[in-house]
Amino acid sequence: MDINSPNFIARSKSALDDAGLQKALANLKAGFPGKRKKAMARMPEFDAMRDQAVEIKNKVIENLDYYLETFQTKVEANGGQVHWASTSEDACQTILDICRSVDAKTVTKGKSMVTEEINLNAFLEQHSVTPVETDLGEYILQLRGDHPSHIIAPAIHLNLPQVSDIFEEKHQLPRKEDPAELMQEARDIMRDHFVAADVGITGANFFVAETGSTMIVTNEGNGDLTQTLPKVHIVVTSIEKCVPTLEDLSLYMRLLSRSATGQESAVYNTLSSGPKQAGDQDGPEQFHVVLVDNGRSSMVGDKQQDMLRCIRCSACMNHCPVYSQIGGHAYGWVYPGPMGSVLTPKMIGIEQAGHLPNASTFCGKCEAVCPVRIPLPSLMRTWRERQFDQGQGAAANRYGIQIWAALARRPWLYHAITRIAMPMMKLWSGQKNRISSLPLARGWTLWRDLPAPEGKTFMQQWNQRNKEQQP
C-alpha cells in the first residue's frame, strides 16, 4: 500500500467534505460502541480480566525469545514449518517461494492486516500469482482497487450503491441492490475460488506456544474455507501475537470479540495445529507459519513496548472522535486510528507519519476502552516529543511550544503577561464578549467564536478567593 500519511491534513479535509463517507461513518458511531457497552454490562469480571491480560502479555514480551522458539518446536512436532521474516520483503519472498514450490496460480486469502502491512497482494501479482480476498469487505475492496479503512470492518467507508456498482461491473451479472442478494452473489462466486485455489493464506489473531497452534477469529467462515480446501495453508502473523497456553487464549478470546464488535463470541474461533493428519479426509497437506517482525522486535525495551500488547480489536478507533470524523484512509497507511498513530511512525518512520500522533485530542477514550490497557495517548506523546527533539514539525508549532515552555518555566513572567493579555482580549471582544477573529488563532476562530476572558486571570481569581475565605 502506498504511503500517504504525509498528506494527512489534506486527506482529512477532503474526508470531512465527503458526504458519502460521512454517511458511512455514521453507521460506525451508531454501531460498535453501543454494542461493546452492552457486552461489558453482561461481564462484571471484564476489568479484572483486562488487568490479567496486561500482565500475561507483558510476561510474554519479557520472555518472547523463549515463547517463539517453543512455538516453533511445537509447530514442527505437529508436522508444520515456521519461517522467520525480519522485513516485509523477506516475508513476501518467503510466501512467494512456498507458492512457487507447489506451482500455485491462485491463492485465496482470509482477512489479514499483516499481509496489508507487508503489501503481499501487489508482490504476488507482480510475480504472476493471483491473490483472491475472500472476506466480503476485503473482496469488495479488491474489486475496487481499494484498501481497508478499518482493521476489522475494512469496507466501512462504502455505502451499498458502491457495492452494487462494482459487482455489476466486475461480475457481469444483473445489478442487485438488495444486500442479501449481493451477499449471495459473492458467496456463489467465492465458492469457485475456494475450490480452485492452490494455496490458502490467513492471518492469526493469536498463536499458542503450548500447542504450536494458530487461531483465527471470524464471522463469515471465509477464513476457515480458505485454510481447509487448498493443499497448502500459510499463516502470516507477527511475533507479538503469541499467548502461552490455551487457558490464556480463552482470556483473550473473551476480550477480543466483546471489545471489537460487542459480540459475546465471534462465530468462528478456529484453532489450527499443523497439516492434515493420518486418515484425515480434508485439510491442507502443508502448514506454514510466517512470523513477521517488521520493526516489532525493536519495540522491545523501547518506549513503545506497551503497543506490543495490542490484539487488534479496533475498540480504540471505534471510540475515537478523530477517526469517526475522518475515517481510516485519511491516516494514509495500513493502521488507522489511535493504535495506528502509535504503530505507523514505528513502521514507516516519524518523518512520514508525523501528523498522526498529532491527530489526537488526547481525550483518553482510546486508553479507557483498550482491553489490554495500552496507554495510547502517552505513546502518542512520546512520538511528539521525539519529533520535537529531532526538529520536525511546522515551525509555528515548534516556536509556539518553545515560547510557551519558556514562559511556563518563569511563573512571574507568565502571570505578568496573562494579566495584561486578559483585559486586552476582553477589550478586543467588544460588546458581545466573544472573539470572532484572533491573530495567530485563525484555525480556531474560523469555525467558532472564542469566548472572551472575564478580565481577571485564573491565578488572580484564585488568590482573591483564598483571601476572602480566610477568617
Add this chain to the structure above:
Amino acid sequence: MSTAKQQILGRIRSGLKRGPLNEQQQAILSQKLTSRSRTIQPARAKVTGQTALDDFKAMAIEVATEIVELASLEQLPQTMNQLMKDSNLTQQPLVLANEPDLVALPWAHAGITTDIRVSTKGDSVSLTNSLCGVAETGTLVLRSSPDSPTTLNLFPDIHCAVLHKDKIVAGYEDAWDWVRDGDLPRTVNFITGPSRSADLEQTLRMGAHGPKRLVIFLV
C-alpha cells in the same frame, strides 16, 4: 538456525538487555506451559448442571442457532426428514460424518439418502457429531478427525450437529481440556451461530460464506 531468526531473537534479547534464558529459567516457563492453570474465569463460565444447559440454550438461540431437543438419537432420522422437507431439500443427499452412532441410524427408512464423504461445493445439508458445547456463549466445539472432516462444518448451507446434554461444559477452558484429552487434532472449530457478515453498511446479515443455518440436535 536461520539468519532472520537469529536477527529477530538478537534484537528481542538486546531490547530485554539479557542473553538467552538459562536452563532453570526455561524450566520454570516450561512448567507453566503444561500446568493448565486457569486465568480469571467469569462466573458464567463456571456454571454446572441445569444452569449450564439453560445457559447454553439461551446463548445459542441468541446468536440464531436452532436448537431441537430429542429424547433419543432414534428420533433423529424422522426429525431430519421433516427439516429437509420444510427446506425443500428432499431430493438432496444428507452429507454424513462417518461416525458409527450416526451411520447406524435407519436413514433409508426415513426416506433420506446419505453420502458419507467430505463436503464440497453445492452440498445443502450435513450432519456431524460434536465434541462438546460451551455454556458461556452457546458455542459448539468440533474436532477434526478422519471420521469428521472439517468441510462438513463449513461448506453446506445447513450444518446440523448432534450434541449430547452431558457434553455441555461451562467455559472454554473445559472445552480445551476435552480437546487435550486426546491427541491434538488438526483443527478445533468453536462455532457460535450461523455465518454472518456486517460488511455491507455495518448491518449484520446471516449467510456469508459458511452455513446459513446451524441446527443443534440436543439429545
